[in-house]
Amino acid sequence: MAITLEWSVKIPDRAIEEKYWLNLKKKVIDAGLCSHCSTCALICPVDGIISADREIDFPDWEEKCVDCSACVRVCPRYDYTPLCDIGEYIELTAARSKRFKGQDGAMATEFMASALEMGLIDRALFVGRDEEWRTNIYHIRSVDQLKDTRLTGTKYSFASVLPEIKKAMKTSKLGIGVVGTPCMVSGIRKLQSEFSLFREKIKLVCGLFCTENFYHHQLYEFLKEKGVDFSKLIKTDITKGKFIATMTDSVVSFPVKELNDIIPHGCEVCIDFTAVESDFSVGSVGSNVGYSTVVVRGEVAKDVLDFIRENNYADFGKVIPEVIEKLSNLKKKRKKNIPEEFRSRIQEEVKPEESKESKESREKESEKEKTEKPKEQEGTKEG
Amino acid sequence: MIKIKFPKLKTLDNVKLHLDALVVGAKEAIKPGTITIEYPRERRLLPDSFRGYVLFSPENCISCFQCSFVCPANAIGMKLAANNRYYPTIDYTKCIFCHFCVDSCPGAALRPTKVHDVVYKNMNEMITSTEEMVKPPKIVREDGYTVEYVIDGVKLILRRIKEKDNLIPEFKPHEKVKEYSACVMPESCLACGICVSSCPSEAINLSVKEKEKELKIDKERCTGCGICVKECPVQILSLVRE
Numbered sequence: 070m071a072i073t074l075e076w077s078v079k080i081p082d083r084a085i086e087e088k089y090w091l092n093l094k095k096k097v098i099d100a101g102l103c104s105h106c107s108t109c110a111l112i113c114p115v116d117g118i119i120s121a122d123r124e125i126d127f128p129d130w131e132e133k134c135v136d137c138s139a140c141v142r143v144c145p146r147y148d149y150t151p152l153c154d155i156g157e158y159i160e161l162t163a164a165r166s167k168r169f170k171g172q173d174g175a176m177a178t179e180f181m182a183s184a185l186e187m188g189l190i191d192r193a194l195f196v197g198r199d200e201e202w203r204t205n206i207y208h209i210r211s212v213d214q215l216k217d218t219r220l221t222g223t224k225y226s227f228a229s230v231l232p233e234i235k236k237a238m239k240t241s242k243l244g245i246g247v248v249g250t251p252c253m254v255s256g257i258r259k260l261q262s263e264f265s266l267f268r269e270k271i272k273l274v275c276g277l278f279c280t281e282n283f284y285h286h287q288l289y290e291f292l293k294e295k296g297v298d299f300s301k302l303i304k305t306d307i308t309k310g311k312f313i314a315t316m317t318d319s320v321v322s323f324p325v326k327e328l329n330d331i332i333p334h335g336c337e338v339c340i341d342f343t344a345v346e347s348d349f350s351v352g353s354v355g356s357n358v359g360y361s362t363v364v365v366r367g368e369v370a371k372d373v374l375d376f377i378r379e380n381n382y383a384d385f386g387k388v389i390p391e392v393i394e395k396l397s398n399l400k401k402k403r404k405k406n407i408p409e410e411f412r413s414r415i416q417e418e419v420k421p422e423e424s425k426e427s428k429e430s431r432e433k434e435s436e437k438e439k440t441e442k443p444k445e446q447e448g449t450k451e452g
Numbered sequence: 453m454i455k456i457k458f459p460k461l462k463t464l465d466n467v468k469l470h471l472d473a474l475v476v477g478a479k480e481a482i483k484p485g486t487i488t489i490e491y492p493r494e495r496r497l498l499p500d501s502f503r504g505y506v507l508f509s510p511e512n513c514i515s516c517f518q519c520s521f522v523c524p525a526n527a528i529g530m531k532l533a534a535n536n537r538y539y540p541t542i543d544y545t546k547c548i549f550c551h552f553c554v555d556s557c558p559g560a561a562l563r564p565t566k567v568h569d570v571v572y573k574n575m576n577e578m579i580t581s582t583e584e585m586v587k588p589p590k591i592v593r594e595d596g597y598t599v600e601y602v603i604d605g606v607k608l609i610l611r612r613i614k615e616k617d618n619l620i621p622e623f624k625p626h627e628k629v630k631e632y633s634a635c636v637m638p639e640s641c642l643a644c645g646i647c648v649s650s651c652p653s654e655a656i657n658l659s660v661k662e663k664e665k666e667l668k669i670d671k672e673r674c675t676g677c678g679i680c681v682k683e684c685p686v687q688i689l690s691l692v693r694e
């Protein structure tokens with residue numbers, strides 16, 4: 070440990086001669102690039118930046134902002150390098166937890182539970198919900214807590230998970246596990262590259278496949294008009310181009326393209342479908358119904374997967390990489406929305422041409438329920 | 453529940469014990485005042501390190517909250533004073549007279565007294581404000597004698613001095629290991645300057661250069677109060693020993 074009485078901190082250039090917060094606001098939030106990942110809210114030392122169910126804001130910045138530049142330094146969209154494709158991985162598989170109920174195969178939950186059991190982490194941040202499906206964050210400390218099905222499963226609304234990392238850092242001894250959308254994963258990585266403090270403690274980062282997320286109030290209004298009774302709502306899902314709200318006594322479903330008008334700007338400029346910077350990614354597409362697609366990228370996540378196998382905590386199934394590729398390519402079409410200065414930074418994967426036979430045989434394999442999904446979504450998302 | 457059994461004594465022991473008691477009783481009848489003292493006319497001589505009522509000198513307080521943090525009984529509250537500083541108050545319904553507060557105070561602003569017999573009319577009175585802590589509490593003193601207990605071998609002797617004891621002894625703050633604040637993870641510093649504004653001794657300095665900010669802790673000025681350590685939003689400051 071370096072103990073010092075004198076040190077210096079590099080500060081970034083300003084785009085405008087104003088406080089750093091205004092730089093962030095102009096360049097990211099007002100420019101429609103903000104992903105609502107909340108990394109800025111996490112780092113702001115005066116807790117001035119508010120991440121709630123509206124645009125990121127700092128109402129009393131004039132008085133409170135200490136102009137430290139931390140927000141600008143950690144924002145993954147300030148000096149935006151859009152990422153895309155499936156990225157590098159150690160293992161690609163499909164699995165279904167035997168212990169938990171989740172959105173698909175509950176593997177996001179299973180990984181975190183196993184990491185807790187292994188003693189790799191002692192806190193995992195999960196997104197719960199209230200009666201009206203507003204998101205709230207829980208600090209999970211034991212495997213049993215995850216039996217609560219309100220904590221697992223997908224909530225299609227922004228969740229302020231990252232600011233909770235600051236609190237978890239104070240109570241965690243072993244490490245923290247975080248589950249989030251690709252933008253949140255990028256926020257965590259930027260945070261870790263700027264501030265070493267967060268490198269050690271954040272041990273396991275799970276990225277979820279994601280096409281877009283929503284502001285709660287907008288989705289809420291929309292679903293209410295569609296006749297969704299939130300007191301009876303038990304699951305929301307986007308599958309086969311349809312938004313499906315399952316209630317205890319009925320189901321409401323409609324084409325997901327109807328939601329196009331309320332897709333936040335920040336998602337329109339995002340082309341990362343699989344959270345390429347995560348330790349492992351979990352998604353729905355690319356595996357059979359009831360299974361989660363799992364992309365293991367880091368050694369730590371690989372250890373957790375081995376632990377799951379050893380303890381026989383999950384069933385494993387087939388994964389169809391083409392489907393993931395298709396959806397990630399579909400999301401890549403959004404690059405036209407990205408400002409030119411950042412678009413030029415995109416590095417696409419160059420795939421070696423596949424032989425015709427292997428391609429055909431794989432296509433045959435993928436003629437299962439879920440493979441319908443991308444085709445229909447393709448039609449809907451472009452409309 | 454553990455029951456304590458009366459020791460099994462032989463008849464001879466029993467007789468001896470009874471005789472001893474009779475002798476002590478006879479002594480007290482002939483020459484009274486050899487065992488008990490007549491409080492409040494006589495006061496027992498207490499050592500200067502006695503842990504009684506705590507006094508406070510605001511001019512030495514740096515508002516570091518150390519006393520309120522360390523108090524195991526949670527008896528110390530910090531109240532905002534007219535000069536915009538926070539000063540301690542003690543709730544004597546909770547105080548267990550451990551004097552951790554006295555020991556932890558980096559400025560020796562808290563000091564002990566031998567006063568242990570303050571009377572209150574109700575519980576609210578026992579919450580002692582900062583102003584009340586500056587002076588010793590009012591107690592009615594009827595004592596003219598100070599009595600010292602001396603043990604001479606196995607004999608207990610009471611020595612009486614016709615003199616009032618000083619209940620506010622001279623306070624010699626114990627020597628402290630000098631501690632000062634230092635940065636243990638400079639590469640995680642936000643350069644927010646919260647430490648600078650939190651420091652009551654103006655020991656931390658932040659200067660803005662063109663491409664960087666420089667932070668410097670003046671070890672000589674730092675009193676080791678630890679406020680900056682607590683305030684740093686990323687907790688990268690720590691108290692280190694000389």
Ligand SMILES: Cc1cc2nc3c(=O)[nH]c(=O)nc-3n(C[C@H](O)[C@H](O)[C@H](O)COP(=O)(O)OP(=O)(O)OC[C@H]3O[C@@H](n4cnc5c(N)ncnc54)[C@H](O)[C@@H]3O)c2cc1C
Binds near residue numbers: 172177224228
């Ligand atoms: C906004 C959003 C959009 C998605 N879009 C797609 C998609 O287009 N295609 C696809 O294949 N998969 C998508 N997913 C992922 C998918 O819905 C499942 O979350 C994923 O397959 C994991 O399933 P599981 O059963 O393993 O997870 P579970 O074991 O059920 O765990 C779900 C995890 O997600 C977390 N979570 C839930 N809501 C949020 C939220 N709003 N923000 C952050 N974390 C949250 C929970 O805390 C929990 O840790 C999306 C997820 C989200 C949150």
Ligand code: SF4
Binds near residue numbers: 090127136139140644
């Ligand atoms: S205090 Fe720092 S992190 Fe917070 S808004 Fe101002 S410049 Fe950004």
Ligand code: SF4
Binds near residue numbers: 097108109145146
């Ligand atoms: S992208 Fe994230 S870090 Fe940047 S302004 Fe938006 S919420 Fe803050």
